[in-house]
Amino acid sequence: MQRLMQMNVQVSEPVYLKDPQGTDLGRRIIEHSVVLIDELGLEKFTFGKLAASLGTAESSIYRYFDNKHRLLIYLIGWYWSWREYKLVFDTANIGDAATKLERGVRSITEPVTDKGNFGYLDLRALYRIAVSESSKAYMTKEVDEEHKEGCFGGFKRLCDRLRDMVLEVSPKHPYPAALASQVVDGSMVQRFFAEHLPSLTDKGTKSRIPDNFVHLVFASVNTPKR
Amino acid sequence: MQRLMQMNVQVSEPVYLKDPQGTDLGRRIIEHSVVLIDELGLEKFTFGKLAASLGTAESSIYRYFDNKHRLLIYLIGWYWSWREYKLVFDTANIGDAATKLERGVRSITEPVTDKGNFGYLDLRALYRIAVSESSKAYMTKEVDEEHKEGCFGGFKRLCDRLRDMVLEVSPKHPYPAALASQVVDGSMVQRFFAEHLPSLTDKGTKSRIPDNFVHLVFASVNTPKR
DNA sequence: CCATTGTGATAGTATTACTATCTATTTAGA
């Protein structure tokens, strides 16, 4: 399964200047930027530090990405694409719509505990980046233009799949898309809160995030519009 | 009511070096930073531009705030404190727990349409900042230390109040605090999506956000643990 | 009238976010 994902997960939107998957330096840029952003946080991460870590010059990196914001969009896009493939796999060949929805919600809200099998890319580090930094990919003044360019297509495709699972169970649900995006985004935020602001969450929340979201989704799905 | 809020809303946590409410320049710093951050976005907002807008020197601003991140924490903290006071008012003297919860959810998830009556501070602009930038206040590597300092007290107090309203209706709810923080944070995220990534939401979501959250909360509250 | 407080102006440093240019090496194709 991971081999298959390895073959399929890619970022199709042209957020890069030159495809980093296609060259050795490109792949090392991805590998090292994941490690460095995870370590330093996005604010303190710079192309200068990345270049130093790679033993190359800043100018080489600028040949792949316009700036660190585009690089972030690329990494987060990769992450959502990966989550989408995982979702497709985790819910394949399930006939019952409710079972499918439950599995889907669990698939999306589960933490990443495995380092993955993507060669150079550390999936756990990427997951931590997604939890802490993904909102910064779209919470900007450029969001409208970047959205037009298709920069957030990975996120949208994932949300759409979950929305469709909701609709399969409950075709008249009043706000299926909003519910889906709430689950996708909310599970990341809850993960962050559980880790860093535990006083905002309930005891044991961290390990129960998927259960909580399953409860929430089915409560919503089974409750008629008032 | 607004006069009372004017008297009560303040940021008690020492996120500032010198209380900006206490001086004329301080108040102008708040006023102009709200306008500028709203206009430029946090990334392009700088103390240099703020100083130019105020007709003063950068060094004067550094006497009030260590850096723009602390200023952001201050502004967002102010916003959450204001929402808390609004919540208290909107739910005062309601005996029935369910009615109180519904009013509370509506209070928290309602958009700000009024410019407010806070003299120098444009509440609508602050609301837009809160929608777009609030997550950047805590999604950083310094979050743990800043949380210990009490920088996010306003957010926590608001979530705690909503959690208590949930518990009043359903004392055995499995994850009342997580539900509360989901509503508080999620309503901002949904607002942003409706504005900038409408393909992620359902038709008419924008005007139905409070309804959707009321539905969600009551669905959750009325659904037993599985 | 003197000490404190608040403000403004200037100057300077290190870092960041780029842009431009030149050279060297590898690779693909004719």
Added chain:
DNA sequence: TCTAAATAGATAGTAATACTATCACAATGG
């Protein structure tokens, strides 16, 4: 095999940013 294109690395330079430090000045209050 020769040539052209692609790739990478090195160097240099610019403008903006995020500060820090210092000095001078005015108002204010006891």
